[in-house]
Amino acid sequence: MPEPWAWPGSLATERGGMAADAEMELDVIAVGAHPDDVEIACGGTLARLARQGYKVGIVDLTDGEPTPLSPGPDVRLAEAQRAGEVLGVHLRVNLNLPNRRLFDDFEARVALAKVFRRHRPRVVLGFGGKTVMASPDHFQAMQITDAAVFYSRLTKWDEHFDHLPVHTIQNQFGFPISLHRLDLPEAAGAFVTDIGPTLASKLEAIACYETQFPPSKGGIFALVEAMNRYHGLTAGFEAGELFLTYRTVGVDDLMRMACPAPGRS
Ligand SMILES: [Zn+2]
Numbered sequence: 001m002p003e004p005w006a007w008p009g010s011l012a013t014e015r016g017g018m019a020a021d022a023e024m025e026l027d028v029i030a031v032g033a034h035p036d037d038v039e040i041a042c043g044g045t046l047a048r049l050a051r052q053g054y055k056v057g058i059v060d061l062t063d064g065e066p067t068p069l070s071p072g073p074d075v076r077l078a079e080a081q082r083a084g085e086v087l088g089v090h091l092r093v094n095l096n097l098p099n100r101r102l103f104d105d106f107e108a109r110v111a112l113a114k115v116f117r118r119h120r121p122r123v124v125l126g127f128g129g130k131t132v133m134a135s136p137d138h139f140q141a142m143q144i145t146d147a148a149v150f151y152s153r154l155t156k157w158d159e160h161f162d163h164l165p166v167h168t169i170q171n172q173f174g175f176p177i178s179l180h181r182l183d184l185p186e187a188a189g190a191f192v193t194d195i196g197p198t199l200a201s202k203l204e205a206i207a208c209y210e211t212q213f214p215p216s217k218g219g220i221f222a223l224v225e226a227m228n229r230y231h232g233l234t235a236g237f238e239a240g241e242l243f244l245t246y247r248t249v250g251v252d253d254l255m256r257m258a259c260p261a262p263g264r265s
Pocket of ligand 1: 033034037135138
């Protein structure tokens with residue numbers, strides 16, 4: 001199994017000496033198959049959470065390479081680092097699993113569960129459904145994420161997890177990258193986050209992937225913005241990101257749920 005690669009970036013260090021991020025506790029971890037997945041799916045939400053003061057991490061299961069226009073993994077990882085800085089996330093980890101032949105297997109599940117045990121997120125965001133006619137890695141990533149959330153809390157199995165303590169993740173939501181379909185994958189429910197204040201940062205983060213989105217592929221920005229404007233519109237926001245729920249979402253404060261204050265941060 002290849003060695004994982006972690007980035008506690010220069011921004012994180014500047015923010016207050018968080019260079020020793022190997023054990024940093026996080027509130028949220030978003031898991032993608034390739035660097036640029038989570039930016040497209042939920043970059044606005046991650047940026048908003050970071051601005052709201054939550055500790056946010058990204059796990060990329062693979063380095064996403066090779067791709068047609070990239071000279072190699074080093075460039076792609078540098079792009080990912082810059083994108084993470086734009087979003088303001090605190091940690092980015094690349095597990096270096098094999099791109100294009102990512103499979104849901106025991107080693108992949110354990111590798112991701114170790115990240116969860118180490119950084120102890122309360123919430124995990126992962127792929128919410130297949131992306132037929134696009135990379136099959138995405139669905140494998142979804143299955144790996146689902147399993148790793150479960151493996152993170154299993155007792156009496158410490159030898160597989162470098163004896164990291166067990167950790168129970170409180171909730172998990174799915175992001176459907178549904179750029180080309182009208183229906184949604186089956187789920188218990190769905191909700192939209194307000195990314196009005198961070199849509200520009202999200203698009204800027206996607207633009208960091210110059211090898212993936214050269215001018216000839218510039219249409220991605222209008223596509224993503226249109227999708228986020230539409231999702232936001234359905235909830236009364238300037239822009240929004242859609243998430244699927246696996247359990248019924250409980251509401252503590254009905255008034256706050258019913259009347260969110262858009263765009264405060
Ligand atoms: Zn991808």
